[in-house]
Amino acid sequence: MFHISYKSLRYFVATAEELHFRRAAERLGITQPPLSIRIRQLEDDIGSPLFERDRRNVRLTKVGAVLLEEARPLLAQTELLSKSVERAAMGEVGEIRIGVTQSVALMGKVPRVLRQFRREYPDVRLTLVEMLSNAQLVALREDRIDVGFVRIPGTLATTQTDFQAIPVETDELALYLPSDHALAKTLAPVDMEELANETFVFYEREVATGLHEPLLALCKRHGFEPRIEQQAREPTTIIGLVSSGFGITILPRSFTRIGQEGVVVRAISDPGPPIKTWLTSLSDNRSALIRRFCGHFENLMT
Missing domain, CATH: 3.40.190.10 (Periplasmic binding protein-like II)
Structure with missing residues (x-):
């Protein structure tokens, strides 16, 4: 059993395809002596000549022809592997x-x-x-x-x-109301104090920590604690409950993309820090x- 390095295969394939040591060396970007030494070492390792040489011609032996046939796909696969690994290292492939x-x-x-x-x-x-x-x-x-x-x-x-x-x-909190709510009749921003006696529909606390805490803080800053009587896990359900008259809610303005019929969205005069x-x-x-x-x-x- 003998080992053939990637470099030796590259040198061999270049020489086998050019059938000329000087041109093969130029193709590889090296001088001819290192190429000749590498080919001789490869032949010694294999135990058989790979080329027949005379003063005018270089020809593959039968062993050399077999090696060339097997080496080409190996080199191509190795180069593909090298490029894939390089792209992975650069963060261009993967999951x-x-x-x-x-x-x-x-x-x-x-x-x-x-x-x-x-x-x-x-x-x-x-x-x-x-x-x-x-x-x-x-x-x-x-x-x-x-x-x-x-x-x-x-x-x-x-x-x-x-x-x-x-x-x-970054999103701003907005007020979501049933379309028949008294506050829906005005286009002006709504003061939080006007919501102190309202019934709220909101997320379950463990579902939306990033929204639950800002809502409580906003209400507290305006002197009341929201009376949350209905809770849900999904924004579509919350806005659907608002549409059905179960209460009002305060959610990011981007949730207007849900487009629920029967719901009106109004700005809050002091919505607090953005979400x-x-x-x-x-x-x-x-x-x-x-x-x-x-x-x-x-x-x-x-």
Whole structure:
């Protein structure tokens, strides 16, 4: 059993195809003596001449012809493998497991940037995994996803040192009312104090931490605690309950894309800090692919 290196095969195939040592050396970008030495070493390792040489001609022997037939596809496959590995190292191929909340599809920028990334890197597979924001943080730590689009309080996103978080979407809170509600008759922004005695429909607390806390804080700042009598897990259900007259709700303005009949959306005169969505990954993630993905978003969001 003998070993043939990739370099020896390259030198042999170039010589076999040129049938001329000087031209083969020029093709390889080397001088002729190292090529001749490498071919002789290869013949010694195999135990048989690969070329018949005289002063005018170089011809393949039968052994050389067999080696050439087998070497060409091997070289092609090796070069393909090398290019694939190089592209992977540069973050141009592979798979990214992306955690998303239900509301990602309702956002304006994130779907657009995802489409652009897929166009620019068609060999990168984006696998979306739907899960709650808090669950995404756990999944990141357990290596079940690579990145996550999370809607969590900004302090949580930026103070946990094992995460890096890039703000990718900013949204303002708005008031969603049944179309026959008294406040729906005006186009002017609604003061929060006017909602103190209203019945609210909202998310279950564990489903939307990033929205639940801002709602409570907003109401508290205006002197009341919201009376939440109906809870749901999906925005379409919440807005559907508003349409059916079960109460009012406060949600990001982007949720107007749901387009529920019988619901009117009004601005709030003091909506509080904007709601942010963060592209989150582990701080110590060294994957070139993940760095490229996060960098793509960061560049387009600035």
